[in-house]
Amino acid sequence: MNLAEYLQTPGKSATALATEIGCAVSTITxxxxxxxxxxxxxxxxxxxxxxxxxxxxxxxETIP
Known part of the structure; x- marks a missing residue:
């Protein structure tokens, strides 16, 4: 599973993940x-x- 797929999981969000690991939401997105x-x-x-x-x-997988 990649990060984009994880964030599409119900109940998961970039905001929540960023808060949990202590980084900016923009870093996650x-x-x-x-x-x-x-x-x-x-x-x-x-x-x-x-x-x-x-x-x-x-x-x-994201590297061209």
Missing amino acids: RAANGETLPSRKMMNRIYEATGRRVHPRSYL
């Missing part, structure tokens, strides 16, 4: 839209906060 690649640290924080559903390897 840009990563979900493939506009930016999160740092390794941010990938790991997202991985843990999503219950290990959004694996860091999923970001490789």
Whole structure:
């Protein structure tokens, strides 16, 4: 599952995830839209906060 798919899950939002991991909402939305690649640290924080559903390897799918 990638970040965009995770955020489409009922009850999940970029705002809630950003609050949980302590970053800006724009950081989450840009990563979900493939506009930016999160740092390794941010990938790991997202991985843990999503219950290990959004694996860091999923970001490789967004690289052209």
